[in-house]
Amino acid sequence: QQQVKQSPQSLIVQKGGIPIINCAYENTAFDYFPWYQQFPGKGPALLIAIRPDVSEKKEGRFTISFNKSAKQFSLHIMDSQPGDSATYFCAASIGETSGSRLTFGEGTQLTVNP
Amino acid sequence: GAGVSQSPSNKVTEKGKDVELRCDPISGHTALYWYRQSLGQGLEFLIYFQGNSAPDKSGLPSDRFSAERTGGSVSTLTIQRTQQEDSAVYLCASSNLPGRGRYEQYFGPGTRLTVT
Numbered sequence: 001q002q003q004v005k006q007s008p009q010s011l012i013v014q015k016g017g018i019p020i021i022n023c024a025y026e027n028t029a030f031d032y033f034p035w036y037q038q039f040p041g042k043g044p045a046l047l048i049a050i051r052p053d054v055s056e057k058k059e060g061r062f063t064i065s066f067n068k069s070a071k072q073f074s075l076h077i078m079d080s081q082p083g084d085s086a087t088y089f090c091a092a093s094i095g096e097t098s099g100s101r102l103t104f105g106e107g108t109q110l111t112v113n114p
Numbered sequence: 115g116a117g118v119s120q121s122p123s124n125k126v127t128e129k130g131k132d133v134e135l136r137c138d139p140i141s142g143h144t145a146l147y148w149y150r151q152s153l154g155q156g157l158e159f160l161i162y163f164q165g166n167s168a169p170d171k172s173g174l175p176s177d178r179f180s181a182e183r184t185g186g187s188v189s190t191l192t193i194q195r196t197q198q199e200d201s202a203v204y205l206c207a208s209s210n211l212p213g214r215g216r217y218e219q220y221f222g223p224g225t226r227l228t229v230t
Contacts, residue, residue, distance in 0.1 A: 032217045043118070043205055043221035044157070089157060093217065100209065100217050101147065101170070104157040 003027050004092050006105025013080055014113050021108045022074045023090035030092035032100065035064065035075050038087045038107075047088075048075075080112045116141065118222035120206050126228045127196055135191040135225045139208030146189050147209075147219060148181060152202035160204075163189060196229045203227070 006023045013019045023033075031052055036044035050057045050064040050073065057064045061078040077084055090105040119138045127133050139146050148160040159173040163183040174180075178197075183189040193200055203226050207219040 034218070036221075041223075043207075043223045046218055046220065049218065091157075095217070100145070100219070101159045101162055101173070102149070102157075102207075102219060103159070106156050 003030075003103050004090060004105045006090050006108060008108060009106065010109045010111075012111045012113065015081060017080050017112070019077050019080055019084075019110055019112070020074055021088055021090070021110070022072065023105050024070075024072045025092050026071065027092070027094070027103075028071070029094045030103075031095050032093045033064070033066065033073050034091050034093075034102070035062070036089045036091065036104075038089065044089060077110075080110075082112045082114050085110055085112050118206055118208055118220055120204075120222040120225050122225060123223065124226045124228075126230060129198060129229055130195055132192065132194045133196055133227065135193075135204050135227070137189045137191070137206030137222060139187065139189070139206070140220055143208035143210050143220075144186065145209045146183055147207045148189070148191050149205045149207065149221075150202045151205055151224070155202075157205070160191070193227075196227075198229045201227055201229045 004025050011019050034049035035047045037047045038044040048059045048062045050066050052068050055066050063076040066073045088108045091102040093100040093102050121136045144165045146163045149157050151157045161181045162170040178194045181191045203224040205221050205224045207221045209219045
C-alpha cells in the first residue's frame with residue numbers, strides 16, 4: 001500500500017522559476033512531514049520538515065505548504081538555481097509510536113536549466 | 115561533527131553469497147534505521163533499532179535479511195544467499211530519538227550492492 005503519493009515524477013524549470021512538488025498521504029496518524037534532497041551517488045539530505053499544527057514553513061528559498069484537511073503537502077523552491085537540480089523525496093512518519101520510521105514518496109527528479 | 119558513515123561504498127557479489135554492510139551512526143544518536151533504495155521500489159524501510167529495545171524488523175523482505183547493532187552504536191546488515199533482486203542501495207540513518215530533534219533522520223551515503 002502506497003501511503004504517500006508524490007507528483008510529478010520529473011520536472012524541468014528555468015533558472016529563477018518556482019518548481020512545486022506535491023505529496024498526498026492517506027494515514028491521518030502521520031504527524032511529521034520532511035522533505036529530502038538527494039544528489040546522484042549521495043544519501044538523502046534533510047531539507048525542511050513540518051508538523052501538522054502549522055500550514056506553512058519557510059527556510060531560505062524552500063517552503064512547505066501543508067493542508068491537513070486535504071491530506072496534502074507541497075514543496076516550493078523560490079528562485080530556483082541549477083544547483084537545485086536533484087531528486088526530491090517527501091516523506092511522513094508517525095511520531096514515536098513506530099520509531100518515526102519514514103514512509104517515502106516515489107521521488108521527483110528536478111532539473112533547473114541555466 | 116561526523117555524519118553517518120557506511121561501508122563499503124560499493125559491493126559486487128555473486129548470487130548465493132552472503133554480504134555484510136556496516137553503518138556507523140552519528141555519535142550520541144540512539145535510533146538507527148536501515149532503508150533500501152531500488153529502481154521501481156523507491157525508498158523502503160527495512161529495520162529500526164532504538165537503544166536496548168528489541169528491533170522493529172517489520173520491513174525486512176525475507177528471512178535472508180538480518181541486522182544487529184552492537185553496543186548501541188555500529189550496526190551490520192547481513193544478507194544471506196543473495197539474489198539479483200537484492201541489488202539496490204542500502205541506506206542507513208540515525209536520529210536523536212527520543213531526544214531533541216528526535217524526528218530528524220540523517221542518512222549516510224549508502225552502500226550500492228550489485229548481485230551478479
